[in-house]
Amino acid sequence: MTRLDRIAEILARQAARAISRRSILGRLGALASAASLPALPVARASAQAAKAPPGETGDPASCDYWRYCAIDGFLCSCCGGSVSSCPPGTEPSPITWVGTCRNPADGKDYVISYNDCCGKAACGRCICNRNEGDTPVYQPQGANDINWCLGTQSGIVYNCSTAVVLGAAG
Amino acid sequence: MTRLDRIAEILARQAARAISRRSILGRLGALASAASLPALPVARASAQAAKAPPGETGDPASCDYWRYCAIDGFLCSCCGGSVSSCPPGTEPSPITWVGTCRNPADGKDYVISYNDCCGKAACGRCICNRNEGDTPVYQPQGANDINWCLGTQSGIVYNCSTAVVLGAAG
Amino acid sequence: MSRLSLIALCAAIALVAPARAELQAEQLSVETLPEKLPAHWVWVNDVAFFNMADGRAYLIDADNGRFVGMVSGGYGHGSLGLDPRGDRFVVPATFYSRGSRGDRTDVLTLYETKNLTPGTEIIIPAKKFSGIPFVGNSTLTDDGRFALIYNFTPEQSVTVANLDKGAVVGEFQTPGCGLIYPVGPRRFMMQCGDGSMQLALMDAEGKVTPGGVSKPLWTQEDLATEKAVRVGESRWMFFTYNSQVFIVDGAGKEPRVVDQWSLVGPNPDGWRVGGLQPSAYHTAQGRLYVLMHQGGPETRKDPGKQVWVFDLRTRKKIQQIDLETTATSIAVSQDAKPLLYATEFGVPTLNIYDAASGKKLRAVDQLGQTLTVIQPAPVQPAAMGR
């Protein structure tokens, strides 16, 4: 396995999902068909406090919520976003690190993508650092000590972190 | 008394002293003779903790030290400077606000010039806010709510505040 | 990058494809907000005194304590310029090319409430006042068309920018006077060093010409502070060190005191207005909220734990709210069921009280480091009455 292939594999795992369409599309250029990608959705800010989505238990504004097993930073659930949305005016990072966390509600392991939200300064709320399966920064795909505000239009300034379910692990 | 005269008086009291030669000289241009101004001195950083100068009592690293009666900010005595010196690599503000404080050691009132030291970010140590005789910002000469890093080469970024004896009051 | 990204993308799609009985794959989104600020949403300024290059303002939904979003400011971040309609706002900011040094740029950035995204920039003269934020440092005209920025270098001037044109109108010298107190769509008052106040008049293009100057309104022995509160379209209330109040009207040829009395009466027993933003006014109800503590004149910036509520028509104290914790800033929402907001410099918490009952409803914590100005959803100045 060549080193280039290793990087490709690493990036494949870390990118994991087409989040910021313009950013990834910008890189892919004419290679990718935009039609195959869903539009970037927007969501109304909930008036409620953070609640666990259906099929889950726990408090998404608390560091011990199951999805945060490998997170490092400020929880977007406390910053105007949610586990799967960025606060208004921030930009989701298209590439990120992933972790594997067990959902206590169904006992299954899920791959979680910890996309950073970028372009505003640190939210400063609900700082949370858990390192289950976290890797050193020379294995970037699982490393939470890296500022993942990379590949954005707005730059590397970090606001908060999400924890998006990509799918069941394995 | 015209408004211009009022400002002149205000500025006269606040400027109070030729600290940053190049800055004030830069403004005065050909009007002032450089020969009449003493050179900007430098001082070796003391290895000791802050001590009151001769003729005074109290701890210059403490907010209740007598000279700080109208100060607002971080004490340079805790930041690599002293009551009358700026930390290494910072630039003293040539204009500033003044207060009148009573020296408990001799019972006399002195005019104190609270020159800011500028060009590095906030030192963050020994924050101190006392407001004896402090004026609103529309009377700038005595107003400590103003960032006085004005007229410097390095800009308005504020590091810490000194408390320099200008002379006996009245 | 393109080849690697394509591989990454394909892998990602493969990973997401199988949807079983488990949790479904999610789509990451970005929150949006209402077009206009709801009545109980409030902006809280964090000047970040220990890290002044990273000032910011937090937007809170006070009905549930939710942190809705934030904007990043510049060095010594001050008040936002909230359009009275609530749909947009201006962030005046100072930046250095090397963070704490280098080239200085002062810039106004327009934001829409609905997405908190930086929009049009207007570069302004790099002279913006730097210091503790006050209500008078900068503002918008009552129609939201022009931004007014107080400059201090220490020469005093005012910068005017046309927000719709995205351009600076000009910088206007205001020697001896400073701060900005709007008293109508095209006029504002300033405080002068000798205790007088001066009018400034704007034409349709935003150009400023000097207006009338009052005689000194307060004495050197008992100065009015710069922590004023607007109590009518053309009226501001000022507080002296000893808690005398002056209502100054700017509708005429020159600023004029239309009312004056003492908040603390003949036997003040040391009670005094104090704080960074020590007063608030509910326009529709005509109620004045004042943050009070006991101490000498040198304590005029100190925190208070009592809020005295006055009916402005009768000047009578009609209520007293005992805060659960001390505060240096207060504000009230402008709706029929007003909330009272309270923060203390150095404490990262917004406390929310029912203004009518004085009962504490909730608190929002973890709000940065040094909170100063509280800005509730704005009220249309035309609704203020005279």
Next chain:
Amino acid sequence: MSRLSLIALCAAIALVAPARAELQAEQLSVETLPEKLPAHWVWVNDVAFFNMADGRAYLIDADNGRFVGMVSGGYGHGSLGLDPRGDRFVVPATFYSRGSRGDRTDVLTLYETKNLTPGTEIIIPAKKFSGIPFVGNSTLTDDGRFALIYNFTPEQSVTVANLDKGAVVGEFQTPGCGLIYPVGPRRFMMQCGDGSMQLALMDAEGKVTPGGVSKPLWTQEDLATEKAVRVGESRWMFFTYNSQVFIVDGAGKEPRVVDQWSLVGPNPDGWRVGGLQPSAYHTAQGRLYVLMHQGGPETRKDPGKQVWVFDLRTRKKIQQIDLETTATSIAVSQDAKPLLYATEFGVPTLNIYDAASGKKLRAVDQLGQTLTVIQPAPVQPAAMGR
């Protein structure tokens, strides 16, 4: 301004003139420092995690606890590049033209120890690694001539700058490998994603060519972290999650493990190396200091309260220092009477211990918000021995 300033100046001189029996008028000055860092002075990094645009480093005289001065950094401020001679250093920094957005500029700024004044700037590719600071993020070559900056975009590369010429030499791709561990004046090692290490060789001009690659040195099941410590001119010690140590030598054709053992033995009872900068090495005494705590592999960044001291020749634990408070970073001074430094992320205090006795000598408080890398006065790498 000129007329006003002249008046101001004259007034000032008049005010200062009369020198009576009272306190004399003082002259405001600016402090200066020794030409070279004394052995017991130490730099402490504050990445300012809650206000990352305002990172900085504090310089402390550990003999008396005096705060000597500071430098302002940029966004996500990392290690300083300390010249081994101690007379100058480099601050690598990232700035945005609008603080948190706008145009990005990455720049190296040279400072002299004696005055902490920003000097020569070298603009570098805007790709500098951003994240929690580690020893391997950036450094100077052992002779202090070149700065080496690890880039991550997420493509990996190394920027080389010639400090004496004030110019970038180039950016060199290092696909699959990253971080920088110098092993001589013109060579360094990198860690690669598969657990191997790679050499990088520099010519006299600073140009980098790839060197030999080792086989994988550690397994995916027990990876070595990026928190390594230099234990010789060509040798670095790495620690795995389970506290195995590997000494890797970079003097040959490719990186080579020259020693390997367990710090915690066959019955570790949960004891584990942990923290942000969990180890330090005293070159002359050959002593290794390791920050230890009990917990599972996921606690490898957690604070510890014990420092285990090993004689590197015998691998024997010869001392245990029980810290008074937990720490996430430790360091030792390199002189004959070494001090042990300890900080904890989120606690604004530098604790100073006598390394020989383990006795706490003093603490320096009010040091910002989030301390990471501790950098004592440097030792000449030539003095390190093989």
